[in-house]
């Protein structure tokens with residue numbers, strides 16, 4: 001498929017993602033996969049495997065994936081790894097939109113933003129740039145507030161990663177279900193979806209789409225899990 005010229009109209013994109021898989025193609029600092037060409041290959045693999053969308057971090061990776069993969073693209077820009085770090089300011093959000101993201105994902109938790117902006121201001125700026133906003137939240141109240149402030153989609157991304165949200169081993173499907181029943185915009189299940197069965201269950205619990213990262217695109221983290229499981233076991237006789 002040939003990519004249509006960018007920018008394109010993002011409004012139909014939530015419908016294109018309904019009941020489908022978005023693959024998060026990211027790598028943490030210091031990881032061998034943190035390489036733009038490698039991330040593009042991951043995104044191409046995701047497309048070949050049937051993903052309906054891609055989620056990617058940082059303007060350079062967003063632009064490179066935009067150039068090669070014709071799928072709805074959720075872009076973010078992580079700055080640090082504590083506090084509000086997912087697309088923390090309007091400046092970060094506009095850079096991600098400018099790089100070619102159709103949907104800009106940004107922290108919409110109830111914590112203060114480093115530039116002092118309100119989430120509604122970030123939403124307005126991204127809309128003016130022609131993209132949609134995915135609100136990354138940790139709690140039900142944050143999801144409801146983000147929808148009221150104009151977010152186009154709500155994602156459970158940050159459940160388990162803020163002081164106000166207890167960490168579970170698996171995905172927060174109760175939050176998916178409660179938000180899906182409460183907000184008038186699509187709710188995306190994201191975070192610690194380890195298996196295809198959990199992804200399907202998230203849709204059954206009301207999610208509009210699912211985002212899967214680590215279980216598909218993180219060989220270092222996956223290796224670590226296997227290595228830890230076999231470490232210390234007695235050698236076979």
Ligand SMILES: CC(=O)N[C@H](C=O)[C@@H](O)[C@H](O)[C@H](O)COP(=O)(O)O
Nearest residue numbers: 024157161191192193212213214215
């Ligand atoms: C909390 C946070 O910073 N989440 C990030 C958001 O973009 C990514 O590091 C995750 O990989 C992504 O949310 C997908 O989740 P999982 O890798 O668990 O499938």
